Amino acid sequence: MADRHLVHICGPMERWDHIAHQYYGNAAAYGPIIAANRELFPVALAPVPQFLPEGAELQIPIIDTVPAPRPDQLPPWSR
Secondary structure: OOOOEEEEEOOOOOEHHHHHHHHHOOOOOOHHHHHHOHHHOOOOOOOOOOEOOOOOEEEEEOOOOOOOOOHHHOOHHHO
């Protein structure tokens, strides 16, 4: 099941938390998306960018469940 994924093409000014909320309903669940797309940012010790490049093609893992976020884990725009 780990090889199942959807493809997402990034729009302008998209962030990891926006994409996680769109696909998983949980803005704090962006970890699996970053892990599945780490090869897009090849410098091993460099931080992952907050804003994604427009037109970037992301692999969105299909996961069974995502735990609901605690209120302190929500981004300010969804509190």
